[in-house]
Amino acid sequence: MDSLAGLKRTHHCNELGAGDIGKEVVLMGWVLRRRDHGGVIFIDLRDREGITQVVFNPAVNAEVHAKAHALRSEWVLAVRGRVEARPEGMANPKIATGEIEVLVSELRILNTSKTPPFPLDEEVEVSENLRLKYRYLDLRRPSMAANLIMRHRACQAIRAYLSGNGFLEIETPVLTRSTPEGARDYLVPSRVNAGRFYALPQSPQLFKQLLMVAGMDRYYQIVKCFRDEDLRADRQPEFTQIDMELSFVDEEEVMAINEGLIVHLFKEVLGVELSTPFPRMTYAEAVARYGTDRPDTRFGLELIDLSDIVRQCNFKVFRAAVDGGGVVKCINAKGCADFSRKDLDDLTAFVGQFGARGMAWVKIKDDGSWQSPIAKFFSDEELVGMGRKAGVEPGDLLLFGADRPEIVHQSLAELRLELARRLDLLDPARLDFLWVTDFPLLEYDAEEKRWVAVHHPFTAPREEDLEFLESDPGRVRSRAYDLVLNGNEIGGGSIRIHRTDLQKRVFAALGISDEEAAEKFAFLLQALEYGAPPHGGLAFGLDRLLMLMAGCESIRDVIAFPKTQKATCPLTEAPSSVSRRQLTELHLRPDWKE
RNA sequence: GGGGUCGUAGUUCAGUUUGGUUAGAACGCCGGCCUGUCACGCCGGAGGUCGCGAGUUCGAGUCUCGUCGGCCCCGCCA
Numbered sequence: 001m002d003s004l005a006g007l008k009r010t011h012h013c014n015e016l017g018a019g020d021i022g023k024e025v026v027l028m029g030w031v032l033r034r035r036d037h038g039g040v041i042f043i044d045l046r047d048r049e050g051i052t053q054v055v056f057n058p059a060v061n062a063e064v065h066a067k068a069h070a071l072r073s074e075w076v077l078a079v080r081g082r083v084e085a086r087p088e089g090m091a092n093p094k095i096a097t098g099e100i101e102v103l104v105s106e107l108r109i110l111n112t113s114k115t116p117p118f119p120l121d122e123e124v125e126v127s128e129n130l131r132l133k134y135r136y137l138d139l140r141r142p143s144m145a146a147n148l149i150m151r152h153r154a155c156q157a158i159r160a161y162l163s164g165n166g167f168l169e170i171e172t173p174v175l176t177r178s179t180p181e182g183a184r185d186y187l188v189p190s191r192v193n194a195g196r197f198y199a200l201p202q203s204p205q206l207f208k209q210l211l212m213v214a215g216m217d218r219y220y221q222i223v224k225c226f227r228d229e230d231l232r233a234d235r236q237p238e239f240t241q242i243d244m245e246l247s248f249v250d251e252e253e254v255m256a257i258n259e260g261l262i263v264h265l266f267k268e269v270l271g272v273e274l275s276t277p278f279p280r281m282t283y284a285e286a287v288a289r290y291g292t293d294r295p296d297t298r299f300g301l302e303l304i305d306l307s308d309i310v311r312q313c314n315f316k317v318f319r320a321a322v323d324g325g326g327v328v329k330c331i332n333a334k335g336c337a338d339f340s341r342k343d344l345d346d347l348t349a350f351v352g353q354f355g356a357r358g359m360a361w362v363k364i365k366d367d368g369s370w371q372s373p374i375a376k377f378f379s380d381e382e383l384v385g386m387g388r389k390a391g392v393e394p395g396d397l398l399l400f401g402a403d404r405p406e407i408v409h410q411s412l413a414e415l416r417l418e419l420a421r422r423l424d425l426l427d428p429a430r431l432d433f434l435w436v437t438d439f440p441l442l443e444y445d446a447e448e449k450r451w452v453a454v455h456h457p458f459t460a461p462r463e464e465d466l467e468f469l470e471s472d473p474g475r476v477r478s479r480a481y482d483l484v485l486n487g488n489e490i491g492g493g494s495i496r497i498h499r500t501d502l503q504k505r506v507f508a509a510l511g512i513s514d515e516e517a518a519e520k521f522a523f524l525l526q527a528l529e530y531g532a533p534p535h536g537g538l539a540f541g542l543d544r545l546l547m548l549m550a551g552c553e554s555i556r557d558v559i560a561f562p563k564t565q566k567a568t569c570p571l572t573e574a575p576s577s578v579s580r581r582q583l584t585e586l587h588l589r590p591d592w593k594e
Numbered sequence: 595g596g597g598g599u600c601g602u603a604g605u606u607c608a609g610u611u612u613g614g615u616u617a618g619a620a621c622g623c624c625g626g627c628c629u630g631u632c633a634c635g636c637c638g639g640a641g642g643u644c645g646c647g648a649g650u651u652c653g654a655g656u657c658u659c660g661u662c663g664g665c666c667c668c669g670c671c672a
Contacts, residue, residue: 035634037629039630040629042630042634053631057630090630095632123606127601129664181672202671202672233666353667459672565666
């Protein structure tokens, strides 16, 4: 093994090109592949940035060539040599440095390596568990390195933009207090205060409001947040938000500044020019047309409301749904009348996951007649009415949902996406941003038998709806807004309540008593009494945003050290058990078996 | 808490439907040959608790039950 002493790297492995021919250079990196011809030996040398072919020629330097015979995958090398043009017709267009190679005159073996447990050349998919266990190897793979480089550039672009727009980057505590509402907290026991616990923040929500009261005017932070809930492809127990808050603004200004941020980010990182303002849609319209508050607007297949038409019909399922306060809606899958019985059964099972108890369908035949198990239940007038409203043409397929609105909306919204996947309607090149506004302030939680905040309890209600806060809470709209990209919620925020009296009224509407509010939120209510300015903000889910920008299927691919679906880390084997003594110090008595 | 799916060589997989000789392939690895390759090529070789545990059977990678783990989803995630 050799020393680095006296040798300095001159270039990364992506840098050299035809313009460098003749230069003496020093490269350092890992052996990606070796091609040993017995005579000449080629090594693809890889570092974070790219790949360069280095050549050992026995005719040029027999000693160095002999040494190179021993090289194996992932050994760490320093090479000194001259940049040479590749022989005529030997250029490799697949790599950035493909026009040249480095003819090595000095080889130093800085470290050897065991044979890696999986190939690092991206030719085969490797199980994610193994990748996570050897994440330091997985991250050497060019695509993963590129994701982390992109993440860095995104964070730099975000900081530059926000700093340039008067935002201060201010850190908030990670050890803070548990507050009711929202996700389950990660708790940290206090050694110094027996029986007391810190909570890791679900978001810096209250601190950023306090910073507004403190006169900081504009705050941002790229910050870790923690939620102890079950994981998904786009959900990790710790994740990163771009968090911000602004004083003396209304929702228009918050949205305008964030459109600017997104435009800047996509230009800097992806070189994509976006046009603003982004389209907007109210929550009510989004749910009515798409069944969801985060519609993917890259394709049609919108929901069509037939409730009024079938109100009196003879099909019991439809009539009962409407009579019971539900709705009947359909999707017109244009040109899908050739779906087989099995296709329809699959789709019925698919919507079943979301609570739909069945799925009626109609195929429109070439002569315009309806082929359907349920057609016989409808009058001509009803058939004509439905057909007209759904815009049917021969060859179309109508798929129906009839139930409580939540079930119809969720199942048809998911069905719409499933159809789009099957029909290949999701254009990966398109970036459809959409602001969704006018969310309801509260929704009724049947399980808890009380009203809960749709966004969070500090969201300001719309002034003109305030009169209904006590009499008809579900009717009150909030000053909240979400930003949606291709059907993914990438950010959300609101104008906050900045007056104590209103905050107390909202707590009351949420069934939080004065005593409980005083106990849990005293610091916030008190702060609002000392000249809190009008303020509002927004937070982006950075991991999710980067996942979409990188075209990945999972946020794990844009996080250096993510956790598995069971919230474990195969690399460190966290979470781990701890010593009896540590528990005792924390005043915890275990009730589990070792 | 629930549903689905996967677990076989270092890796990616086939074999499981219908139980039956010595569990295969490709890549990787090791050795040999090879001076223009770039997923180099040619020859040879090593490498397996079939996730784990019970059960059924003359016999289990294959069937049954349980269990552990990965991934996807529902619930949950203000």
